[in-house]
Each structure stands twice: as C-alpha cells, then as structure tokens.
Amino acid sequence: MNTLVDPLSYRKQSDAVRSRFEAMKQRPVVLSVRNLHKTFPTPGGSVTALKDVSFDVYRREFMCVIGPSGCGKSTLIRILAGLEDSSSGQVLLDGNPVSGPGPDRGMVFQSYTLFPWLTVKQNVMFGPRMAGQKGAAVEGEARQWIDLVGLSRFENSYPHQLSGGMKQRVAIARALANRPRILLMDEPFGALDAQTRCQMQSYLLQIWKNLDITILFITHDLDEAAYLSDRILVLKANPGEVDEIIEVPVPRPRTPAQFVSPEFIATKYRIDHLIHPETAAETDSIPFPRMTVAGDDVE
Amino acid sequence: MKSDLIREKRRREPWFAARRDLSPRRASLLGLLSFALPLLIWSAVSYLPFLWHPDMELQISADRENVTTVYVAGDRMSQDFFPEFQESVRVQNKALEAALASFDPAAEVPNGAAVRRANKKILRHLVPVLISNGWLTEEQAKDDGAIYDAWGRIAKGEAEPVRPRLSDENRAIVAKNWTAMSKLSAVYDSDRFISVPLLSLVPQGRPANPDYLPAPHEVVITGIKDFTAPPEAERPSMWQRVGHSIRIVFGGFLLAALVGVPIGVLCGTYPVFSKLIEPFTDFFRYMPAPTFSTLLVAIFLANDAPKVALVFVGTIFQLILVVSNTTRRLEMPLLEAAQTLGAKQRQLLTHVVIPGILPNLYNDLRILLGWAWTWLVIAELVGVKSGLTEFIETQGRWRNFDSVYPVIILIGLVGFFTDQILSAFSRIFFPWTTEAGGKPNPIVRAILFIPRWFRDAAAERIPYRPETRTRQTGEA
Ligand SMILES: Nc1ncnc2c1ncn2[C@@H]1O[C@H](COP(=O)(O)OP(=O)(O)O)[C@@H](O)[C@H]1O
Numbered sequence: 104m105n106t107l108v109d110p111l112s113y114r115k116q117s118d119a120v121r122s123r124f125e126a127m128k129q130r131p132v133v134l135s136v137r138n139l140h141k142t143f144p145t146p147g148g149s150v151t152a153l154k155d156v157s158f159d160v161y162r163r164e165f166m167c168v169i170g171p172s173g174c175g176k177s178t179l180i181r182i183l184a185g186l187e188d189s190s191s192g193q194v195l196l197d198g199n200p201v202s203g204p205g206p207d208r209g210m211v212f213q214s215y216t217l218f219p220w221l222t223v224k225q226n227v228m229f230g231p232r233m234a235g236q237k238g239a240a241v242e243g244e245a246r247q248w249i250d251l252v253g254l255s256r257f258e259n260s261y262p263h264q265l266s267g268g269m270k271q272r273v274a275i276a277r278a279l280a281n282r283p284r285i286l287l288m289d290e291p292f293g294a295l296d297a298q299t300r301c302q303m304q305s306y307l308l309q310i311w312k313n314l315d316i317t318i319l320f321i322t323h324d325l326d327e328a329a330y331l332s333d334r335i336l337v338l339k340a341n342p343g344e345v346d347e348i349i350e351v352p353v354p355r356p357r358t359p360a361q362f363v364s365p366e367f368i369a370t371k372y373r374i375d376h377l378i379h380p381e382t383a384a385e386t387d388s389i390p391f392p393r394m395t396v397a398g399d400d401v402e
Numbered sequence: 403m404k405s406d407l408i409r410e411k412r413r414r415e416p417w418f419a420a421r422r423d424l425s426p427r428r429a430s431l432l433g434l435l436s437f438a439l440p441l442l443i444w445s446a447v448s449y450l451p452f453l454w455h456p457d458m459e460l461q462i463s464a465d466r467e468n469v470t471t472v473y474v475a476g477d478r479m480s481q482d483f484f485p486e487f488q489e490s491v492r493v494q495n496k497a498l499e500a501a502l503a504s505f506d507p508a509a510e511v512p513n514g515a516a517v518r519r520a521n522k523k524i525l526r527h528l529v530p531v532l533i534s535n536g537w538l539t540e541e542q543a544k545d546d547g548a549i550y551d552a553w554g555r556i557a558k559g560e561a562e563p564v565r566p567r568l569s570d571e572n573r574a575i576v577a578k579n580w581t582a583m584s585k586l587s588a589v590y591d592s593d594r595f596i597s598v599p600l601l602s603l604v605p606q607g608r609p610a611n612p613d614y615l616p617a618p619h620e621v622v623i624t625g626i627k628d629f630t631a632p633p634e635a636e637r638p639s640m641w642q643r644v645g646h647s648i649r650i651v652f653g654g655f656l657l658a659a660l661v662g663v664p665i666g667v668l669c670g671t672y673p674v675f676s677k678l679i680e681p682f683t684d685f686f687r688y689m690p691a692p693t694f695s696t697l698l699v700a701i702f703l704a705n706d707a708p709k710v711a712l713v714f715v716g717t718i719f720q721l722i723l724v725v726s727n728t729t730r731r732l733e734m735p736l737l738e739a740a741q742t743l744g745a746k747q748r749q750l751l752t753h754v755v756i757p758g759i760l761p762n763l764y765n766d767l768r769i770l771l772g773w774a775w776t777w778l779v780i781a782e783l784v785g786v787k788s789g790l791t792e793f794i795e796t797q798g799r800w801r802n803f804d805s806v807y808p809v810i811i812l813i814g815l816v817g818f819f820t821d822q823i824l825s826a827f828s829r830i831f832f833p834w835t836t837e838a839g840g841k842p843n844p845i846v847r848a849i850l851f852i853p854r855w856f857r858d859a860a861a862e863r864i865p866y867r868p869e870t871r872t873r874q875t876g877e878a
C-alpha cells in the first residue's frame with residue numbers, strides 16, 4: 104500500500120474542497136470542547152480515559168471521531184451528551200457550558216434504545232411530549248419525521264416488529280423531533296450487516312444535507328469515517344488523546360463510487376497509519392507454520 | 403403424493419433435539435399426556451390388584467379373645483399381619499369345636515348370659531356379607547331374626563353369598579354353628595338361644611391400598627357428594643368455603659401488592675430507597691410468616707383479619723425484593739435515551755420506568771400470587787379454623803381421604819387456572835412484548851378466544867389494518 108500512495112497526499116485539497124472548508128470555518132462553532140479530562144476510578148487504580156481533548160464542531164459540519172476500541176470514544180460522546188461528568192475541562196454548546204443531558208443534544212446509541220412499549224409514532228413523539236407539547240400538531244410533525252426516514256407504513260408498529268436498520272432510523276427520527284443543535288451518534292450502525300449499514304450511511308448523508316444539521320458521529324470503521332465526514336478526529340488510545348484532525352479531501356456530494364478515488368484511499372491510509380502504526384509490519388512477521396488440514400491429497 | 407412427503411418429514415423429525423421446538427401437534431400431545439399420565443398411574447395403582455395393594459380390606463372380621471383392638475369389616479390391615487389374624491381365630495375355634503359338636507340342648511350351661519351375648523356378636527359378623535349381597539338392608543343390621551334366618555339358609559345351602567363368596571372353612575363354620583343352634587330353635591328366639599360358645603368366622607379380606615390412597619372413582623363420587631351438599635347451620639357449603647379461601651388469598655395478596663409494588667418500584671429506581679429499605683426487608687423475609695400467627699391474632703383478633711394479615715406478611719417482603727429487582731433490570735440505555743430526549747427525573751419514573759417494567763411486573767405478580775396460595779392452609783389454621791382448610795383438617799382426622807383429595811385438587815385447579823388466565827391476558831395487555839408474537843398454548847388460546855371474539859366483532863365496524871401487526875424483517 105505504501106508504494107502506491109503518497110503518505111501525505113490526503114492533505115492535497117482541490118480548490119472546491121478547500122473553499123468548502125474555508126466557508127465551514129466561517130460558520131459559528133456549535134460545540135466546543137476544551138481541555139477535557141476523564142479518569143475512572145477502578146479497583147486497580149484510576150484509568151485515564153480521556154486526556155486533554157479539545158476541538159470545535161462548526162455549524163452544519165459532519166464530524167467523525169475514530170479510534171481503536173477502548174480509546175474513549177463512547178466516554179467522550181457520553182460526556183458531550185451530559186450522561187457522564189468530565190473530570191476537568193469544558194463542553195460549550197453555542198458558547199454556553201452544558202451540564203446534564205438535554206434535548207438540545209440528540210443522541211443515537213449503538214444499542215437499540217427505542218421504547219418497546221411505544222409504537223414508532225409514539226417513540227418519535229416522546230421528546231415533544233416530555234417538553235409538554237400535546238395535540239394533533241405534535242402528531243402531524245411526528246409523521247413528517249417518520250416520513251423522512253421512510254417508515255410511514257410502520258408508524259403504528261412496535262419496535263420488536265422492526266429490523267435493526269429500521270429501529271435505528273426511528274431512533275434518528277426520534278432524536279431529530281426535538282430539533283437538537285447537534286446530533287450525537289455513537290456507532291449507530293455498528294450492529295447492522297454491511298449492506299444495511301451502507302444504505303443507512305447514504306440515508307444519513309441525505310438527511311444531513313437536506314436538514315442542515317450538525318452531526319458528531321463515532322465509528323471505528325475507516326470507510327464509514329472517510330465516506331461520511333467533513334473532518335475526522337482521530338483519537339489515540341491509552342490515554343485517549345487527540346492524535347490529528349483530518350480534513351477529508353473527498354469532494355461532495357459523496358457516492359459509494361468514490362470508495363476507490365485516490366483522495367478516499369489516501370484518507371483511509373492516513374487514518375489506518377495513525378490508528379495502527381505498527382500492524383502491517385507485525386502481521387508480516389508472525390511466523391505461521393505450514394499445516395495440512397485437507398488430507399493427504401494436498402501437494 | 404404430497405401427504406406422503408409430509409408424513410415422511412414428520413417421521414424424520416426427532417423427538418429429542420436439544421432446545422429445538424417440537425411441532426405444535428407434538429407439543430399439544432405432550433401437554434395432554436402431562437396430565438393424563440399421573441391420572442393413568444393413579445388409576446393403575448388403584449384398579450390393578452397386583453400393583454402395590456399392601457393392605458387387606460376386611461370383608462368379614464372376628465373378635466379375638468383377650469385382644470382389645472377391634473377390627474370390623476371395611477377396616478384395613480397390613481397383608482403381613484392378616485394370616486396371623488386368621489390363625490388366631492382358628493386356634494380359638496379349635497378349642498371350642500368339641501364342646502359345640504356335643505351340644506345337648508337339654509343341658510343347662512352356667513354363666514349363659516355372657517356367652518349368649520358373645521354368640522349374638524358372632525351372628526352379626528355375617529351382617530356385612532348379607533348387606534353386600536342385598537339380603538339385608540342397612541336398617542336391618544341389628545335385626546337378629548333376619549340374621550338368624552340367613553344363617554340357616556346359608557347352612558342349608560338354600561342361599562349362596564357371592565359378594566364376597568364365603569371360604570370353605572367359613573361355610574363349614576356356618577354349618578356347624580347352625581347345627582348346634584337349630585337344635586334349640588329354627589327361628590330366632592332370645593329365650594331359646596344357644597349358651598355354648600359358637601365358632602367365630604375366620605376373617606376374610608381382599609387386597610387393598612391404604613386408606614390415604616382412595617381410587618379415582620371414589621374421589622370423584624365423594625367430591626360430587628360433598629360439593630352438592632347444601633349448607634347447614636354450622637357447616638357452610640363447599641362453594642362458600644372455596645369463596646372464603648379465595649377471599650383470604652386474594653385479599654392478602656392484593657394488599658401486599660398495593661403496598662409492595664410502589665415500594666419495590668421506588669427501591670429499584672432510586673438507590674436512596676433501595677439502601678434504606680432493602681436490607682431490612684431482606685432480613686425480615688427470613689422470618690417465617692407462620693411464626694407471627696399468634697401475634698397476628700393478638701393484633702387483629704378473630705375472624706379473617708389475622709388470616710389475611712398472614713398472607714400479607716408472607717408475601718410482601720418477597721414482593722418488594724422481586725419488584726425492585728425487576729425494576730433494576732430495566733435497561734439503563736432506555737433511561738439515558740429518555741434523558742437525552744429531555745425527560746426530567748419525575749418523567750423518567752412515570753414515562754420510562756413504570757411502562758418499561760409493566761410486563762415483567764405483571765409476570766412477577768402472577769408468580770407471587772402462586773406464592774400467596776401456598777400460605778392458604780396455614781392462614782386458615784390461624785385463630786379459628788375456617789374455609790377449605792377446616793374441611794380438610796376434619797375429614798383428614800376421620801381418615802376420610804376421599805373427601806380430602808377433591809379439595810386439594812380444587813385448590814390446585816383454582817391456582818392453575820388463575821395463572822393461565824392471567825398469562826393469557828398478558829398478551830392483550832402487553833402487545834409489544836416479543837412473547838406476544840409467539841403461538842400460545844391450547845389453554846391460553848381457549849381463554850383468549852372470548853376477548854378476541856369481541857375484538858374481531860368490533861373490527862368489523864372499525865377499519866382494521868392487519869399489515870401494521872405483522873412482523874417485518876426485511877428493509878422497506
Ligand atoms: N464506567 C467506567 N468505569 C471504569 N472504566 C471505564 C468506564 N467506562 C469506560 N471505561 C474505560 O474507559 C476506556 C474507554 O472506554 P470507551 O469510551 O467505552 O471506549 P470506546 O468507546 O472507544 O471503545 C476503556 O479503557 C474503558 O475500560
């Protein structure tokens with residue numbers, strides 16, 4: 104791979120891409136993370152999950168956070184959502200510090216978190232109802248959100264009657280129904296099969312484009328990160344530290360056809376290099392003895 | 403052709419495959435067998451004389467000299483003892499035989515009155531045989547004239563008992579006794595009654611089970627008789643007793659649920675309550691409820707209150723712990739999702755915790771109701787015995803076990819059907835649970851037929867959209 108790709112070619116941006124990033128950075132910062140630390144007390148001493156994490160997310164940006172398993176991605180997004188307290192540091196939403204969970208930060212979890220006792224429509228109406236809204240207007244709006252994720256036929260179904268991909272679409276509609284400032288997604292497609300995941304990615308991109316929303320998306324899948332995001336925040340493990348924020352040079356609108364474009368491959372290569380700096384060399388050097396499994400007719 | 407294929411497929415389906423569901427036909431069949439087999443075993447043990455039958459049921463009994471234990475026809479004794487019993491009577495007879503054979507009606511016997519009394523008893527030993535052969539009615543059991551007459555007819559061979567048949571030695575004894583008696587008089591006359599000791603009949607019997615295992619038909623017949631008997635002044639009817647028992651169990655249980663469910667839900671939701679309440683509850687449940695019975699009587703006095711209180715005490719501590727555990731098992735991500743959707747603390751309880759645990763809570767209460775049933779007998783013994791338990795106690799003491807079994811079975815049936823009905827309704831109350839999708843068992847299906855019928859009748863008027871209820875697996 105390294106003979107085919109110039110390691111730093113991911114930094115070469117076409118004029119269109121460069122001007123898109125310049126325009127993005129002119130927009131206001133929705134979410135600002137300042138010097139975030141998180142340590143967990145455990146029986147064997149405290150574990151540092153996040154160390155000095157700082158970054159900004161601009162309005163209408165699609166940002167991915169990627170990193171090896173256990174590097175603190177979930178911890179980060181849970182702090183942003185207010186489900187976990189940070190040990191030190193600040194999270195600012197539109198300049199105001201956040202404390203505790205709230206409907207201004209919608210969240211889609213990896214595990215299915217639809218309320219099983221509510222129908223699809225009632226699930227989507229949950230947020231507005233908690234805010235005290237009632238009546239036909241709420242229901243009408245819920246229908247629109249369900250329409251948006253293409254599940255009008257299932258508005259009266261219960262979650263156990265839906266497939267995994269459909270459940271996550273409802274979860275997205277449910278989070279959007281609160282009109283959040285930012286949508287936080289923690290590996291939302293991680294449990295789906297490859298084909299469904301691909302569909303869901305295109306779906307999400309469409310929704311993102313049509314609704315002008317801001318998304319912070321966690322993944323450990325290189326393709327997913329390179330395909331979806333404007334910028335990719337790469338976390339290092341032990342402790343979770345910001346390694347690099349990559350500006351993805353792949354032009355928009357994105358299509359699966361771009362998976363083989365040089366920019367795409369260069370981006371992936373860079374992330375791979377950051378996350379697994381040693382893997383290529385290591386796997387080559389593992390001694391693997393020759394064995395016969397198939398029987399004695401093997402030459 | 404096609405049916406051949408189906409038959410072939412059915413033949414190849416294994417009966418033993420780990421965790422693999424059986425076909426509905428087989429499942430129903432096994433469900434039926436699960437009840438039929440115990441009944442079959444009970445019938446076999448009762449009706450096949452070569453199975454078990456460790457006792458002898460006496461058909462003809464006898465008095466023995468110097469032995470106080472009195473056996474009468476219908477009594478049971480162990481088969482080991484029976485030959486010994488017979489032998490002692492034979493030995494007794496042997497000593498008397500010579501005197502009886504040489505009986506001279508003209509000779510006066512001293513001490514005649516006592517012997518006459520004993521002889522009259524011996525005559526009456528034939529009464530059960532005479533009654534079961536239909537020669538004597540129950541009312542004639544003390545009619546010595548008729549009994550005397552029957553002895554004569556049997557001795558002369560004019561009548562032959564068949565239920566039971568007399569053994570040859572007993573027929574000989576009847577003949578010898580009659581020969582002596584008839585020398586005095588051909589008909590019964592208390593003045594001209596023999597004063598030389600008669601021979602006792604040798605005990606006869608048939609193999610039987612102990613009285614604590616009556617046969618199915620006896621239980622059914624007695625059960626019907628007991629349950630159709632009208633109430634008397636001091637004796638409530640069986641159905642009144644059933645109602646009383648149900649009131650005690652359900653009263654205690656409902657009170658426990660009313661108090662325990664809110665406490666349990668609070669404990670499962672807020673660690674404050676859990677840490678404050680659960681340790682003591684955990685301790686208290688190890689103190690057996692019956693140990694409180696005298697205390698409860700002192701507090702609640704007589705009547706039903708202490709009984710209901712016992713069911714309450716026996717249920718509530720378990721209930722609190724089970725409910726709090728169920729509440730804690732609600733997946734945390736649901737609470738977190740609700741919070742990110744803007745739910746406040748109070749809304750979490752009312753809009754997430756409570757609806758989220760409802761199906762499991764319902765199931766818990768079903769199981770705990772079964773638990774409450776187990777307190778029934780002890781509760782009804784508290785203070786003044788009452789309800790079904792009083793009946794069981796009394797009849798059991800008289801060894802009327804054929805009266806006891808119908809009650810025990812009825813208590814089981816009430817509990818079982820309550821549980822099945824509640825389980826059937828669970829599908830209607832909680833259509834979102836995955837279990838609601840599976841196929842219910844035949845009992846549940848039968849129970850569900852009624853509400854479904856009403857629903858379908860209503861659906862003919864309201865437009866019904868079946869596609870929203872079908873399970874979807876593929877992507878739309
Ligand atoms: N509640 C917790 N208590 C102790 N350690 C935790 C807790 N949650 C996460 N961690 C630790 O923090 C690190 C980051 O976890 P996480 O954020 O879940 O990683 P990721 O989502 O990137 O796979 C891991 O080493 C994990 O063991």
Ligand SMILES: [Mg+2]
Binds near residue numbers: 176177
């Ligand atoms: Mg994670």
